[in-house]
Amino acid sequence: MNTDVIAETEYVRGTSLWRDAWRRLLKNKLAVFGLIVVILITLASLLGPAVIKRTMGFTPDFIPTHDTRLIGSFPPFTGPDGEFSWTHPMGTDNAGRDQLARVLQGGQISLFVGIISTLVSLLIGVSYGAIAGYVGGRLDNVMMRIVDVLYSLPYVIVVIVLLSMFRSQTPRGQLVLLFIALGSVSWLTMARIVRGQVLSLKNQEFVMAARATGVSARRIIFRHLVPNTLGPVIVYATLTIPQIMLTEAFLSFLGFGVQAPLASWGSLAADGIQNIAIFPWQLIFPGVTMALTLFSLNFLGDGLRDALDPQMRTT
Amino acid sequence: MLRFIVRRLLVTIPTILIVITITWGLIKLAPGNFYSGEKRLPPAIEKAIREKYGLDKPWYQQYGKTLWGIIRHGDFGTSLRYEGQSVNAIIRRSLPVSAAIGILAYLLALIVGITAGSIAALKQNSRWDYMSMTLAMLGISVPNFVLGPILVLVFSLSLYWLPPSRWGGFPSRNLILPVITLSAIYMAYIARLARAGMLEVLRSDYIRTARAKGLSEKDVLIKHALRGGLMPVVSYTGPALAFLLTGTVVVERIFALPGLGNYFIQASLNRDEPLIIGIVAFIAITLLLMNLLVDIAYAYLDPRVRYH
Numbered sequence A: 001m002n003t004d005v006i007a008e009t010e011y012v013r014g015t016s017l018w019r020d021a022w023r024r025l026l027k028n029k030l031a032v033f034g035l036i037v038v039i040l041i042t043l044a045s046l047l048g049p050a051v052i053k054r055t056m057g058f059t060p061d062f063i064p065t066h067d068t069r070l071i072g073s074f075p076p077f078t079g080p081d082g083e084f085s086w087t088h089p090m091g092t093d094n095a096g097r098d099q100l101a102r103v104l105q106g107g108q109i110s111l112f113v114g115i116i117s118t119l120v121s122l123l124i125g126v127s128y129g130a131i132a133g134y135v136g137g138r139l140d141n142v143m144m145r146i147v148d149v150l151y152s153l154p155y156v157i158v159v160i161v162l163l164s165m166f167r168s169q170t171p172r173g174q175l176v177l178l179f180i181a182l183g184s185v186s187w188l189t190m191a192r193i194v195r196g197q198v199l200s201l202k203n204q205e206f207v208m209a210a211r212a213t214g215v216s217a218r219r220i221i222f223r224h225l226v227p228n229t230l231g232p233v234i235v236y237a238t239l240t241i242p243q244i245m246l247t248e249a250f251l252s253f254l255g256f257g258v259q260a261p262l263a264s265w266g267s268l269a270a271d272g273i274q275n276i277a278i279f280p281w282q283l284i285f286p287g288v289t290m291a292l293t294l295f296s297l298n299f300l301g302d303g304l305r306d307a308l309d310p311q312m313r314t315t
Numbered sequence B: 001m002l003r004f005i006v007r008r009l010l011v012t013i014p015t016i017l018i019v020i021t022i023t024w025g026l027i028k029l030a031p032g033n034f035y036s037g038e039k040r041l042p043p044a045i046e047k048a049i050r051e052k053y054g055l056d057k058p059w060y061q062q063y064g065k066t067l068w069g070i071i072r073h074g075d076f077g078t079s080l081r082y083e084g085q086s087v088n089a090i091i092r093r094s095l096p097v098s099a100a101i102g103i104l105a106y107l108l109a110l111i112v113g114i115t116a117g118s119i120a121a122l123k124q125n126s127r128w129d130y131m132s133m134t135l136a137m138l139g140i141s142v143p144n145f146v147l148g149p150i151l152v153l154v155f156s157l158s159l160y161w162l163p164p165s166r167w168g169g170f171p172s173r174n175l176i177l178p179v180i181t182l183s184a185i186y187m188a189y190i191a192r193l194a195r196a197g198m199l200e201v202l203r204s205d206y207i208r209t210a211r212a213k214g215l216s217e218k219d220v221l222i223k224h225a226l227r228g229g230l231m232p233v234v235s236y237t238g239p240a241l242a243f244l245l246t247g248t249v250v251v252e253r254i255f256a257l258p259g260l261g262n263y264f265i266q267a268s269l270n271r272d273e274p275l276i277i278g279i280v281a282f283i284a285i286t287l288l289l290m291n292l293l294v295d296i297a298y299a300y301l302d303p304r305v306r307y308h
Helices: A001-012 A017-027 A029-056 A101-135 A137-150 A155-163 A170-187 A190-200 A203-213 A217-254 A265-273 A281-308 B002-029 B043-052 B059-073 B085-121 B129-140 B146-158 B173-202 B206-211 B215-227 B231-254 B262-269 B273-301 B305-308
Strands: none
Touching: A017 A029, A017 A281, A017 B059, A029 A101, A029 A281, A101 A137, A101 A170, A101 A190, A101 A265, A101 A281, A137 A190, A137 B002, A137 B129, A155 A170, A155 A190, A155 A217, A155 B002, A155 B231, A155 B262, A155 B273, A170 A217, A203 A217, A203 B215, A217 A265, A217 A281, A217 B146, A217 B231, A265 A281, A265 B146, A281 B129, A281 B146, B002 B059, B002 B273, B059 B273, B085 B129, B085 B173, B085 B215, B085 B262, B085 B273, B129 B173, B129 B273, B146 B173, B146 B231, B173 B231, B206 B215, B215 B231, B231 B262
């Protein structure tokens, strides 16, 4: 008899914050569209080049040196004689390389830079904001003044100086430099958000309880407070990824970012703009793919904000 | 109010110095220099040139000279790449180009953005609201180096309506495409901010009071709602200026305009140290002074700000 009651109560589960948010997110059509497109583009970027290698037999950097007719830029779905062909759905670039494979590989780099730099900015922003918020007082004041000052800097200009002066000899080195540069300038808003959250949390009972039982400040910040700021942090991180990807593309477009032989959507677009009048597909495909990705990420981020934090629902 | 301005100035001036110092430090710390490019000069000539430009002095003297020149005389030094031309002359020559497209783009963004955003807020959840907000999202997501070339492709290379590039003086038809390209993203941001601000204000008590005392809907909207609802747009002016400056870099590149941004990119690629420092310092000073003006305007419009 008694066991029955217990079994029954277990079935009545309260909806958790996350499940609730997930349900709200699924109701938002634009956010679901964004989520699906982001997943598709990520999968295509990760698997696409390998699939093309398997089925078509060429890698993104394959130049058809065996047949000089194939070296040259062909429009989408067109073979060397102008006939219809499935081989290159996005056409080819000047060297006869397959554009689809190159765009997908560029996506790997663009998404990679976006995600890693966001993680860097998250690491800095969350620690900075949480420490300022928890310690409070004069330290908080000084730390936030510094953020205010950094906010008003023309940081992209400084990043260009940094990247052009310390230009690495290897493409990988340049990529690492890019992570550091992008991550270290985009943590400011994150720090402000986390600080605000921590300020409103630090006087609640569970923190007082932790303090009363002698938990160290560091442990309170990173084990008790930071996990509770996760909602806004996830929302803002989702919105930071497209921003960083845009900045990366901007820098690569100007020639300061990703270096050949690596390519990102930005550097592909920069190559494409040279031939805009004759071979417009060289710019349009990487450009439109990138725009679609950013569009989807922005919708997803907006949707997450509405779902996770109904009070923040302003824009 | 005076105390507020003084306090802000006390932050602004050190910030300008910090920007100059960071840039200067980055340039000096980086390996290599202007003369370590592909074409090596004979050592004697390099030595003579270095002496001429004061590059043989110890770092603190060079730093002091740069800083003193800027503070005392507003003098940014002499370009290494463009021989015999002062950085000031280059800035004077290129600034009007950047300023023209920047200011026009910002005005266009304000007009279109505020109109679209306010209407979207007034008709929340209508078809117009969805359409303008989707367009705004598109504006935020399409990079300007994609938008610009596509506009050129359509309006210059296919329809032959507008010139595809080059500077044609002010005003000229050459300005139309660069200004649209540059303003798209700010239009989008401003529309979103205006919508959010208006939505919040329209629900507030003072608007209800205004309606209750029998003001006409037009007066309520224009005299009361707009003033409060556009505060987010005003506070976005500062960041917008910074982004406009970086945006012009790309737009000047796409449309081959001889503006500040184009010179800055050239200087960075050539390691033209005085020109880099000069342009960065100039941009930082302009930006921070503009920010200061925006802060003062904001404090004037919204008395709550002053007491924070």
